[in-house]
Structure formats: C-alpha cells, structure tokens
Amino acid sequence: MQNSSTDLRTWLEQPVGSYVRAWEEACLARLTTDIFGFNAIQIGQPRINALAASRMPNKWLTNNVAEPESDRRIVVLHDFVDLPFESQSLDLVVLPHVLEFSLEPHQILREIERVLIPEGKVIICGFNPASMWGLRQAAGQVTGRYFLPKQGGFIRVPRLKDWLKLLSLEVDSTHFGCYAPPVNGQKWLSQFSLLEPVGRRWWTYFGAVYVIQAVKRVKGMHLIGPAIKRNPLRVHGGVPVANRHHHG
Numbered sequence: 159m160q161n162s163s164t165d166l167r168t169w170l171e172q173p174v175g176s177y178v179r180a181w182e183e184a185c186l187a188r189l190t191t192d193i194f195g196f197n198a199i200q201i202g203q204p205r206i207n208a209l210a211a212s213r214m215p216n217k218w219l220t221n222n223v224a225e226p227e228s229d230r231r232i233v234v235l236h237d238f239v240d241l242p243f244e245s246q247s248l249d250l251v252v253l254p255h256v257l258e259f260s261l262e263p264h265q266i267l268r269e270i271e272r273v274l275i276p277e278g279k280v281i282i283c284g285f286n287p288a289s290m291w292g293l294r295q296a297a298g299q300v301t302g303r304y305f306l307p308k309q310g311g312f313i314r315v316p317r318l319k320d321w322l323k324l325l326s327l328e329v330d331s332t333h334f335g336c337y338a339p340p341v342n343g344q345k346w347l348s349q350f351s352l353l354e355p356v357g358r359r360w361w362t363y364f365g366a367v368y369v370i371q372a373v374k375r376v377k378g379m380h381l382i383g384p385a386i387k388r389n390p391l392r393v394h395g396g397v398p399v400a401n402r403h404h405h406g
Contacts, residue, residue: 195249334365
C-alpha cells in the first residue's frame with residue numbers, strides 16, 4: 159500500500175516504479191532512435207533515462223531541482239514554465255511525468271512549442287487516469303491511501319491531445335503500457351507480466367501509463383532539407399549545476 163506522502167522521485171525507486179521505468183525507457187528508446195537532428199533535451203525526472211537511445215550529437219538533461227544522488231549529470235536548473243532556450247532551437251524535447259506534477263501544464267506546453275524547430279518533436283510520458291491505477295488513485299481521495307503520488311494531477315489522453323492541437327503540435331503516435339493491477343511487490347508484478355501482451359491486444363487504451371509523441375507543424379511551411387540555420391544551443395536564465403550551491 160502506498161504512503162500518501164510519497165513523491166514521484168521516491169515512488170520510482172519502488173518495485174512498481176521500476177516496472178514503469180523499464181516500460182517507458184524501452185518505449186522511449188524505440189521512438190527516439192529514429193528521430194534525427196542536433197539538439198535533444200530531457201526536462202525533469204532524472205531517474206528515467208529518456209535519451210539513452212537517441213543518436214543526436216547534443217543531448218542534455220535539465221531539471222528544476224538539484225539531485226546530488228543522481229548518477230546522471232543535470233546541465234542546468236530552471237523553472238519548467240520558463241525554458242532558458244532560444245526559440246526554435248531544439249529538435250526534440252522529452253517530458254517524463256512533468257505536466258501532471260506542474261501547476262501550469264499549459265504554460266509548459268507553450269514553452270515547448272516556442273523552443274521547438276518546425277517539425278521538431280515532443281514526447282510526453284504520463285499516468286493514465288482511465289486505467290486500474292487511475293481508479294485506485296481516485297479511491298485514494300476518499301480513503302487517504304494513494305497508490306500513485308498524491309500530488310499528481312493526472313491528465314486524460316483526449317484532453318492532452320486537445321491541448322497539443324491548440325498549439326499546432328500534431329500527435330503522430332500514442333503508446334500505452336503497464337497493464338498489471340495496482341500492486342507494489344516484485345513477486346506480484348512478475349506474476350502479472352503475462353498481462354502485458356494481453357493488455358496491448360485487448361484493452362490497449364487502459365494501460366497505466368502512456369507515451370505521446372507530437373510534431374510541431376507550421377502552417378505554410380514544408381521542409382525539404384536543412385533549411386534552418388543551426389547555431390550552437392544557447393541557455394539563458396537557467397542556473398548551471400556547477401553553481402547550484404550558490405542558489406536555493
């Protein structure tokens with residue numbers, strides 16, 4: 159049973175969190191390996207290695223808080239609602255469970271649209287409210303015993319797609335996974351592993367987590383080659399991690 163005060167960082171270190179991380183990292187690897195460009199950014203959640211399979215020459219991890227115990231290097235600290243990157247400077251942005259733990263998810267998406275180049279891509283990971291885990295979480299609002307972190311404002315896939323559409327971010331793929339019941343023991347999760355192929359075939363949209371990929375479309379623009387002049391990525395306003403002991 160989950161403790162109601164558990165945050166996402168702690169939750170991801172538990173057996174059920176490892177289960178989610180393994181599925182999401184495998185899905186992200188399949189998606190990112192075929193996305194080409196120069197600059198890729200993972201924003202938030204260092205415990206999920208979202209860009210491990212990306213072949214872009216420049217890959218960075220940023221966050222809004224320092225995590226000294228993480229074995230992955232965070233290059234800059236910044237507010238998620240005010241990205242310290244130039245407009246049209248990034249080819250790929252990955253948001254692993256960022257929107258649902260933010261008070262301003264719309265503003266984050268507006269910033270993503272701003273920093274992406276035309277035809278640039280954003281990949282979003284989230285917990286699916288329309289799943290057994292989502293129902294279990296809803297019950298926690300009554301009982302006070304939450305399965306997922308209490309602070310999450312989990313976003314339904316149709317609503318997220320509407321938000322993306324309003325920003326001319328066109329969804330080109332949606333993936334669901336993690337069909338085990340809401341249990342948090344390695345033994346139980348292993349026993350329910352057989353549900354993964356069954357879930358993908360028979361109740362696809364009820365996976366506990368989803369990964370959505372969208373493309374930035376610009377009306378009247380059709381890219382037929384490297385038409386955009388690429389300058390080195392510049393960071394404005396963020397706090398370099400090397401200086402983090404002077405802030406906060």
